[in-house]
Amino acid sequence: MRIECRDLNVRFGAQTVLDAVGIDASDFRAVALIGPSGAGKSTLLRVLGGLLAPDAGEVRIDGQRVDFSERALLAHRRGVGFVFQTRGLFPHLTAEQNIALPLVHVHGQSPEQARETAHALLARFSLDQDAHKRPYELSGGQNQRIGIARAIAPRPRLLLLDEPTSALDPELTAEVLDMIHELQADGQRMVIVTHEMGFARRACDQALFLADGRILEAGASADLFSRPRTPQLQGFLRKVLEWVP
Amino acid sequence: MPIGRLFLRTPKDGRAKLLLNGLLVAAVLVGFVALSVARVEGRYDFTDLWTYRTRLAMGFGMTLAFSVLSMAASLLIGFASATGSRSRILPVRYLCRTYVNVIRGTPLLMQIYLFFYIIGDAWGVEDRLVAGVLILSIFEGAYISEILRGGLDSIEGSQLEIARAVGFTPAQATRLIVLPQLLRRTLPALAGQFASIIKDSSLLSVISIVELTQTIKEVNAATFAFTTDYLFLGVLYFALTFPVSLLSRALEKRFAYEN
Ligand SMILES: Nc1ncnc2c1ncn2[C@@H]1O[C@H](COP(=O)(O)OP(=O)(O)OP(=O)(O)O)[C@@H](O)[C@H]1O
Numbered sequence: 178m179r180i181e182c183r184d185l186n187v188r189f190g191a192q193t194v195l196d197a198v199g200i201d202a203s204d205f206r207a208v209a210l211i212g213p214s215g216a217g218k219s220t221l222l223r224v225l226g227g228l229l230a231p232d233a234g235e236v237r238i239d240g241q242r243v244d245f246s247e248r249a250l251l252a253h254r255r256g257v258g259f260v261f262q263t264r265g266l267f268p269h270l271t272a273e274q275n276i277a278l279p280l281v282h283v284h285g286q287s288p289e290q291a292r293e294t295a296h297a298l299l300a301r302f303s304l305d306q307d308a309h310k311r312p313y314e315l316s317g318g319q320n321q322r323i324g325i326a327r328a329i330a331p332r333p334r335l336l337l338l339d340e341p342t343s344a345l346d347p348e349l350t351a352e353v354l355d356m357i358h359e360l361q362a363d364g365q366r367m368v369i370v371t372h373e374m375g376f377a378r379r380a381c382d383q384a385l386f387l388a389d390g391r392i393l394e395a396g397a398s399a400d401l402f403s404r405p406r407t408p409q410l411q412g413f414l415r416k417v418l419e420w421v422p
Numbered sequence: 423m424p425i426g427r428l429f430l431r432t433p434k435d436g437r438a439k440l441l442l443n444g445l446l447v448a449a450v451l452v453g454f455v456a457l458s459v460a461r462v463e464g465r466y467d468f469t470d471l472w473t474y475r476t477r478l479a480m481g482f483g484m485t486l487a488f489s490v491l492s493m494a495a496s497l498l499i500g501f502a503s504a505t506g507s508r509s510r511i512l513p514v515r516y517l518c519r520t521y522v523n524v525i526r527g528t529p530l531l532m533q534i535y536l537f538f539y540i541i542g543d544a545w546g547v548e549d550r551l552v553a554g555v556l557i558l559s560i561f562e563g564a565y566i567s568e569i570l571r572g573g574l575d576s577i578e579g580s581q582l583e584i585a586r587a588v589g590f591t592p593a594q595a596t597r598l599i600v601l602p603q604l605l606r607r608t609l610p611a612l613a614g615q616f617a618s619i620i621k622d623s624s625l626l627s628v629i630s631i632v633e634l635t636q637t638i639k640e641v642n643a644a645t646f647a648f649t650t651d652y653l654f655l656g657v658l659y660f661a662l663t664f665p666v667s668l669l670s671r672a673l674e675k676r677f678a679y680e681n
């Protein structure tokens with residue numbers, strides 16, 4: 178899998194949130210997108226997922242240019258799974274329905290097929306007892322895992338995760354990261370925005386460092402973490418790795 | 423045990439205590455009404471009501487029909503207005519907001535008289551029944567519009583983003599995500615508004631629509647059994663609105679914790 182971005186620009190009013198972002202990531206299993214708060218990580222992920230059209234620049238996935246017209250985006254989104262930071266499920270639907278509804282209405286499965294797919298996934302991640310519960314009856318960790326199950330149910334070629342654990346307690350964070358790690362082992366390609374540096378370093382083979390709307394460093398995550406070149410990344414890692422009073 | 427304790431709610435009250443208090447209130451209310459009736463030397467006479475049973479049944483049916491038709495029409499008007507008052511097209515938005523404010527800020531009785539002559543004379547809607555449903559629906563639609571607008575506001579913007587992310591088209595997002603959530607959030611309030619429609623339809627009697635209240639007025643002109651006639655009228659309206667408010671409360675309980 179290859180993701181290329183060229184001269185991506187996103188502005189909100191007078192504020193430039195992504196500034197000439199260039200990315201060329203190929204042959205990766207998982208890309209960790211790291212950077213300080215407000216850097217534009219969520220914005221970049223939304224562009225990759227076809228939820229936001231950039232003001233300028235282009236995105237290519239496996240060499241194919243993403244067409245940002247509304248009609249073409251419907252097709253693009255079908256091939257990409259998206260996991261939100263928090264409250265990503267539909268509150269009026271049960272866990273099973275959350276997974277099955279898009280399969281039926283977007284991916285053309287029959288309702289029985291979709292229900293079976295949903296059950297198989299829930300069982301695989303030990304969520305079978307929760308199939309008929311609604312989001313408000315589930316813990317934050319269960320909510321996130323169901324959100325991930327929904328995102329991978331249609332077998333997307335790319336999974337995008339926006340800080341999937343940052344709203345969770347530490348013990349719940351572990352159960353969600355374990356699930357993501359298991360998906361990586363299965364060959365699911367993904368880009369994950371995360372503040373869990375241990376996970377970014379060990380579970381992701383590549384990393385991007387975004388600060389102030391610019392990509393400052395990119396490459397193998399082992400290199401980025403052990404030999405940060407820019408003072409910005411050095412400062413960022415110092416801050417997130419150890420607490421200095 | 424001090425006698426006062428009999429009337430205080432505590433965590434472990436037996437049925438007998440609750441029943442006792444209920445009966446007490448019922449006795450006081452019935453006593454008050456009976457006393458009032460006695461003071462004006464009113465009489466209870468149900469034979470007259472029985473004589474006019476067919477007309478009463480027709481009036482009751484008419485009120486029921488008016489209410490059901492107006493519920494449907496006011497829901498449509500209310501939904502259009504709620505959507506319109508959030509529109510990006512400013513004239514549409516102002517039109518809807520003006521409608522809601524003017525209708526909610528003036529009495530129904532005035533609207534009935536005014537619209538009956540405007541709709542009836544200027545626009546040639548001769549049929550009183552059609553005019554009646556229209557007037558009532560325009561009135562209740564303004565309240566329903568506000569209920570639905572609040573509901574739409576309360577559905578988080580992120581729900582639409584999630585709907586897009588899973589691949590839904592805008593039409594699917596509306597049908598599968600927005601409308602079901604809107605219904606859950608607003609059904610209790612809508613049910614309350616439906617009870618108001620039933621009661622408000624009684625005002626249509628002023629343009630001589632022979633619904634329940636007008637029927638009782640006419641019957642009363644013949645029987646002069648004022649007390650029985652109007653008590654009975656109250657009972658009939660209550661028989662219509664009470665189930666609706668029970669339903670409303672049940673729905674409220676069911677959906678309250680889901681959001
Ligand atoms: N829809 C929007 N309208 C206006 N400004 C926005 C919008 N979305 C994001 N921004 C702004 O763009 C900047 C980058 O936001 P973004 O959410 O992409 O950052 P982030 O790196 O994901 O931060 P965090 O780690 O806090 O999630 C912020 O200053 C934010 O206020």
Ligand SMILES: [Mg+2]
Pocket residue numbers: 218219220339340
């Ligand atoms: Mg973010």
